[in-house]
Amino acid sequence: MNYVIRAARPGDLQSIYEMAKLTGGGFTNLPPDKKALRAKLERAEASFASDREYPSDELYLLVLEDSDTGEVRGTCQIFGQVGQRWPFYSYRIGTDSKHSEQLGRTFHAQILMLSNDLNGASEVGGLFLHPAARAGGLGLLLARSRYLFIARHRARFGDRILAELRGVIDEAGGSPFWDGVAGKFFGMSFQEADQFNAVHGNQFIADLMPKHPVYIAMLPESARAVIGVPHPSGRAAMRMLENEGFAFEDYIDIFDGGPTMTARTDQVMSVRDAKHIEVTGIGEEGEEALIATGRLADFRCCFGKVGADGTIDADSARLLRIGAGDGVSWIGR
Missing domain, CATH: 2.40.40.20 (Barwin-like endoglucanases)
Structure with a gap:
């Protein structure tokens, strides 16, 4: 098998752009926008050249290359530390408990709380494998290469690491979770918000998102049903993360409700072993x-x-x- 993972270069722009157009939406780290992708490649080039030996706002972008043809057939990303350029937002699923003496009953209500708990963590993401290369374990090579990169550059990454999995997207490219929660406050479709976030960052979330908890019971069933559920195409990725030692600890994406998996960096199997x-x-x-x-x-x-x-x-x-x-x-x- 003549495939190798290497650092991305500015000349990979067109290949990465062509793959980005195949993602089907909801893939914030790989937007089908050449300007945004060019900025990512420039940021990655600066990160690879940086002499910082501590966690910082770096992006390391890797690609899967067919060494026989020179074609780029996959990509993945590693972030040194999230929450530096702008706050890293998640929803955390919690419980609000109330007791009535008159009724003699205690009520437990699940709530979504806007959270910055994961600020400072490192992140693995942006993994995409071209449909023509989805055989021979190349997805596993892409995914686990990130952990070997971390192991070889351990000082550049935090003690905690996260991975956001894309949530459920309907056939029209919309998000039931977005429509039931954030869409009520933003006056824009999921596609519009997702594209804006991919290109400009999520500061607009801080500006417009209400800070009070959201009671899950008050959401439409379509939104409740997808909380913490990965997109069907992401189920294999979730299993790979679990095999590495990641777990779902009640953090979800604020856009599509997909699960955020977390782990202690030194306990990730491919780093530890x-x-x-x-x-x-x-x-x-x-x-x-x-x-x-x-x-x-x-x-x-x-x-x-x-x-x-x-x-x-x-x-x-x-x-x-x-x-x-x-x-x-x-x-x-």
């Missing part, structure tokens, strides 16, 4: 693995084999552009 070795040479026998090398803009990751003696297979050495004496990080496939 990553092994860091010096390559001893080339060998064709070994454990099936994801292998990564390089720092920042030179980061590369692929599927391969790692021997107990520190060897890696020839194809991996070619894709990663390394040999004996070079350092790699790897995790069992």
Whole structure:
């Protein structure tokens, strides 16, 4: 398999734009807007070049490349720390309890509370795999390469990490959750709000969103039914996150109600269990693995084999552009 993960470059704009047009909406980190995507690539280029060795407002954008053709067939993103440029908003599902002595009853009502609890966390997101490449475990390669990047640059990321999963979108491209909650206060459709957020950020949420709790029982059934539910295309991604140690802890996206998964960074399986070795040479026998090398803009990751003696297979050495004496990080496939 001749696919490799590498740092995105400005020249990848058209390929990423073509993929963004295939997402079907609700994909804030990958808007089908060339200006916004160009800004992301410029921000990523500056982040890869930064000498900061602490969590900050950096964006690391990676792509999946077919090394035989040079075609870009997937992309994913890692954010060093959310909530610096503008507050990071979530809804947190809570409970409001009231007791009546006269009735002798206690009532528990679920509520949505606007929250900045996740400010300061790192984030993985923006994962999209071209439909023509959805085979051979390439989605897993894209997803887990992010954790090997974090493991190789641990000082640049926070102690907590999150992943937002896209919520339920109807056939018309609308969001039942948005229509039942935020849409009542903004005077714009979900598509309009989602596009504005992707291009300009979510400060308008702070300006216009009411700060009082929203009682879930008062929402229409269409909105209640999708709270914390991932888009059907995101169910596999949710399982992969759970396998890595992420959990749903009652935070949801303020736009579409999709689940926000969280974990302690050092307890994410592919960060915690990553092994860091010096390559001893080339060998064709070994454990099936994801292998990564390089720092920042030179980061590369692929599927391969790692021997107990520190060897890696020839194809991996070619894709990663390394040999004996070079350092790699790897995790069992």
